[in-house]
Structures are given as C-alpha cells and as structure tokens.
Amino acid sequence: MNKKIWLFTTATFISALLVRSSYAQQLYKEMYRPQIHFSPKEKWTNDPNGMVYYNGTWHLFFQYYPDSTVWGPMHWGHATSKDLVHWQQQPIALYPDSLGYIFSGSAVVDKNNTSGLGKNGQAPLVAIFTHHDPHGEKEGRNNFQNQSIAYSLDNGKTWKKYAGNPVLKNPGITDFRDPKVMWYEQQHKWIMTLATKDRITFYSSPDLKNWTKESEFGSDVGAHGGVWECPDLFALDDNGKKIWVLIVNVNPGGPNGGSATQYFIGDFDGNKFTPLYRDTRWLDYGPDEYAGITWSNTGNRKIFLGWMSNWLYANVVPTKTWRNAMTIPRELKLKHVGKEIFITQQPVAELNTLQSKPVVLQNVKVKNSFDVGASTGKIALPVRLDLSLVPSKDLSVILSNNAGEQVVIGYDNQKKEYFIDRTKSGNISFQKDFAGRHVAPRISRASDLNCSLIIDVSSVELFADGGLTGMTETFFPTSPFNNIRIGSAEGIVIKKLSYSPLRSIW
Numbered sequence: 001m002n003k004k005i006w007l008f009t010t011a012t013f014i015s016a017l018l019v020r021s022s023y024a025q026q027l028y029k030e031m032y033r034p035q036i037h038f039s040p041k042e043k044w045t046n047d048p049n050g051m052v053y054y055n056g057t058w059h060l061f062f063q064y065y066p067d068s069t070v071w072g073p074m075h076w077g078h079a080t081s082k083d084l085v086h087w088q089q090q091p092i093a094l095y096p097d098s099l100g101y102i103f104s105g106s107a108v109v110d111k112n113n114t115s116g117l118g119k120n121g122q123a124p125l126v127a128i129f130t131h132h133d134p135h136g137e138k139e140g141r142n143n144f145q146n147q148s149i150a151y152s153l154d155n156g157k158t159w160k161k162y163a164g165n166p167v168l169k170n171p172g173i174t175d176f177r178d179p180k181v182m183w184y185e186q187q188h189k190w191i192m193t194l195a196t197k198d199r200i201t202f203y204s205s206p207d208l209k210n211w212t213k214e215s216e217f218g219s220d221v222g223a224h225g226g227v228w229e230c231p232d233l234f235a236l237d238d239n240g241k242k243i244w245v246l247i248v249n250v251n252p253g254g255p256n257g258g259s260a261t262q263y264f265i266g267d268f269d270g271n272k273f274t275p276l277y278r279d280t281r282w283l284d285y286g287p288d289e290y291a292g293i294t295w296s297n298t299g300n301r302k303i304f305l306g307w308m309s310n311w312l313y314a315n316v317v318p319t320k321t322w323r324n325a326m327t328i329p330r331e332l333k334l335k336h337v338g339k340e341i342f343i344t345q346q347p348v349a350e351l352n353t354l355q356s357k358p359v360v361l362q363n364v365k366v367k368n369s370f371d372v373g374a375s376t377g378k379i380a381l382p383v384r385l386d387l388s389l390v391p392s393k394d395l396s397v398i399l400s401n402n403a404g405e406q407v408v409i410g411y412d413n414q415k416k417e418y419f420i421d422r423t424k425s426g427n428i429s430f431q432k433d434f435a436g437r438h439v440a441p442r443i444s445r446a447s448d449l450n451c452s453l454i455i456d457v458s459s460v461e462l463f464a465d466g467g468l469t470g471m472t473e474t475f476f477p478t479s480p481f482n483n484i485r486i487g488s489a490e491g492i493v494i495k496k497l498s499y500s501p502l503r504s505i506w
C-alpha cells in the first residue's frame with residue numbers, strides 16, 4: 001500500500017471509531033432519556049408486544065419503526081432482560097411483508113408442540129400478531145387486518161413466519177387486531193382474546209393454526225369513547241380461588257383524555273367471559289400508560305407493562321433520537337375493598353436492585369413546605385419516594401427545577417382524589433392537550449395512606465394505597481428537575497418518608 005493510501009485509510013478508520021465511540025458515549029444520556037425504563041436505542045416505539053418469559057430470559061417485543069421517530073410501517077423490535085430491569089436491545093424480530101405491517105400481538109411457549117412447529121424435541125415459541133395490509137386499508141376494504149403466526153426454535157433469537165398465514169381471516173370488521181393468546185388448561189385449548197372494534201371476540205384453537213369463534217363480550221359495558229385495542233385475559237389468585245381479569249385498552253376515551261387501560265373482573269369458562277361488575281375501572285388513571293398487557297409463561301406471578309405515552313401526542317413529544325418508552329414492569333394482584341374486588345399494581349420487586357440505601361425520615365412535620373433535598377442531599381433523578389401518613393389534609397409533592405418549572409403530584413382530601421398537575425412542567429407547547437391537571441379516585445378506605453413514586457427524568461408513576469390507584473405521567477422540563485418539596489397549606493405529619501436514588505439501567 002502506498003503511504004498516502006495508508007494514511008487515508010487509517011485516518012478514515014480512526015474517525016469512524018471516534019464517531020462510534022462518541023455515539024456510544026451519548027447513547028441513553030440524551031435529554032429526557034428514561035434512565036430506569038426501556039426505550040429503544042433510536043427511532044419510534046409504541047405498544048409492548050409478544051411478552052414472554054422463557055428459559056430465564058424476559059422477552060419484550062415492541063411496535064417499532066426503525067426508519068423514523070414517528071409512527072410508520074410496523075416491525076416487531078426486540079429486547080431481552082435477565083432481571084426485568086436491565087434491557088439489551090436485539091435485532092428486529094419481525095419485518096413487514098406482502099401481507100402487511102406487523103401490528104401488536106403476543107407470544108406463547110407451545111410446550112406440547114400443539115402447533116407441530118417444534119423440531120427435534122425443541123418446543124417452539126409462537127408469536128401471534130396482526131398483519132395490517134396498508135393497501136387494503138387505502139382501498140377502503142374492511143378486511144385488511146388478519147391474524148398470523150411466527151415461530152422461534154432458538155429461544156426467541158430468530159423468527160420464521162408460518163407459511164400458511166394468515167391463520168385467522170377477517171370476517172369484515174375494520175378493527176380486528178391485537179391477539180393475546182393463552183393456554184386454557186381445563187379444556188386443553190388455546191384461547192385468543194381479540195379486539196374487534198367495540199368488543200372483544202374470543203376464539204379457541206387446538207394448534208394455534210385453526211381458530212373457532214367462542215363468544216363476544218363488552219359492546220354494552222365499559223368505556224367506549226374510542227376503539228377497543230390490545231386486550232389480555234388471565235386468572236389471578238383470590239385466596240385459593242381463581243378470578244379472571246380481562247384487560248381492554250381503549251383509544252380515545254381514557255379518564256383523563258386520549259388512550260388508557262380499563263379492566264373487568266369476572267369469570268371465564270373456556271367459552272365466555274362474565275363480568276362481576278358493570279362499572280368502568282381503569283388500571284392506570286394517568287394519561288401515559290397505554291396498550292398495557294402481561295407477560296406469558298410466568299407461573300403464578302402476573303407482570304404487566306404498558307407503553308408510556310398517549311396517542312394524543314406520542315408522535316410529537318420533544319425527544320430527538322428515539323420516541324417513547326415503556327412503563328416499569330408491575331406485578332398485578334387482587335384486593336378486596338368492601339364487597340368488591342379490585343386490581344392492585346406494584347413496581348416489581350426486582351426494581352429494588354437499582355436502589356441505594358434509602359434515607360428514612362420519621363414524623364416529618366410539614367407546614368407549608370418541606371424541602372426533601374435538605375435532608376437527603378443533592379436531588380438527581382431517577383429516585384423513588386415512599387410516603388405514609390394519615391390523609392387528614394391536602395398534600396402535594398412538587399418536583400421542580402431552577403427555571404421554576406414543576407410537576408405537582410398530590411392528594412385532595414376533600415374530593416378523596418389523587419392528582420398530577422403538569423400545566424407548568426416546562427416544554428408543553430408541542431400539543432394542546434399535553435398540559436393539564438389529571439385526577440384519579442382514592443379507592444382504598446384504609447385510614448393510612450401509603451404511596452410510592454417512581455420518578456425518572458421525564459416521567460412519574462404513582463402507586464397509591466398498595467397500588468389500588470395508579471397514575472403514569474410524562475413531562476419535559478427545559479432543565480432537569482433537581483428539587484423535591486412536600487407541600488401542605490394546612491400542615492400535615494408524614495409518619496414515614498423514604499427516599500432512594502435509583503441507578504441508571506444503561
């Protein structure tokens with residue numbers, strides 16, 4: 001090689017290395033980048049998909065558009081975790097094809113190889129998803145969404161689409177999507193819970209390839225401010241008794257505007273779902289949890305995770321390299337309140353591994369305002385804050401920065417209501433519905449109020465009363481929040497305050 005060429009090649013190589021390492025240094029450190037929540041390295045994400053636990057690995061697939069930070073032709077992105085906390089992004093699992101984009105769906109472990117897709121004793125992982133044909137949609141047809149399957153024989157690393165797709169054809173319903181499949185042991189069959197416009201349709205199958213309609217549910221019950229999407233059906237233990245839960249996401253029509261997750265409690269007999277109550281219940285009252293469903297193959301544990309955004313503004317939030325993230329994984333349980341049964345959600349215990357030693361304060365007397373940082377030292381998000389008190393007066397937790405921007409999370413004692421107010425949270429101008437004060441009822445009747453706040457650099461998740469009331473909210477201050485104050489105009493005593501910084505997962 002002559003000297004000039006050699007110099008040129010070396011210089012190009014070194015500058016490529018430098019660009020790469022500065023990219024690596026900046027990655028996951030950008031302004032607003034969630035530090036304890038999964039978000040893709042770059043580009044667009046919406047719903048979590050195909051969540052399955054298998055051979056010690058948590059799989060999280062997600063609606064993904066690798067070419068832009070706005071929604072487009074959908075792929076299934078893929079991330080894995082060994083501990084439900086730290087995530088590694090993997091190569092794209094499913095690409096669009098001649099049948100269309102890859103919309104939302106689920107994944108199961110086909111232990112008995114009912115599908116026959118397994119090989120040499122290796123049980124297949126089977127993904128069940130919606131093929132969305134954009135041409136059919138453009139032409140105004142009503143059957144452009146169909147259900148298909150793909151399988152993996154290498155622990156979810158690579159996926160092959162089934163040659164006989166689609167496996168469930170559209171009977172002429174414009175919104176016919178988001179299959180969530182589970183094994184119904186009592187009758188040895190698979191149950192698919194499918195969102196079909198304004199209701200859920202249940203299908204069953206012996207082999208994941210041939211599907212028969214079982215029943216419909218919900219056209220006359222629950223919230224119908226928008227189309228039903230991303231459902232989930234599973235049983236939870238209620239003191240040794242099985243209680244069935246049906247999750248139904250709806251967009252728009254959420255309790256605080258836009259998209260949100262509602263749930264029904266009842267019974268499922270392999271054919272139909274019968275609800276115990278007819279009132280509308282929200283799994284998360286905040287504006288920023290949507291499309292939430294649970295992992296499959298987790299035994300008695302049920303772990304839920306949602307998309308941390310809202311269709312009202314998901315395409316225009318002010319992030320640059322990536323757009324949107326997932327919530328913290330949450331463990332779901334049941335709780336009796338009076339004569340009724342509700343769902344509770346709590347951050348998974350695994351999250352504690354990010355926690356440094358908490359600062360614990362007892363009997364903190366708050367008159368007007370108490371500066372948390374004065375007792376804990378410099379505040380740098382992400383952090384976890386746990387409070388317990390007797391809710392005799394109003395109370396608020398105020399996150400703020402030096403620019404005077406703030407998010408207020410509070411409890412209104414008269415209305416027995418939690419709220420999160422982001423009207424002055426900084427960058428709010430990207431969409432007219434973003435700024436606002438959002439409310440959620442206190443469902444608990446307990447005399448003590450316990451709540452946990454998981455606060456990341458651009459989101460807060462409130463788990464109140466052991467998770468009976470949940471709220472998720474995002475925010476975009478012009479400089480990071482570095483103050484936490486507790487406010488109470490009438491004065492209140494906090495029995496116990498626990499504050500812990502959380503380590504970044506990246």
Ligand code: FRU
Binds near residue numbers: 103177178
């Ligand atoms: C919900 C949803 C699903 C659909 C997917 C498309 O957010 O609209 O119903 O499968 O997103 O990306």
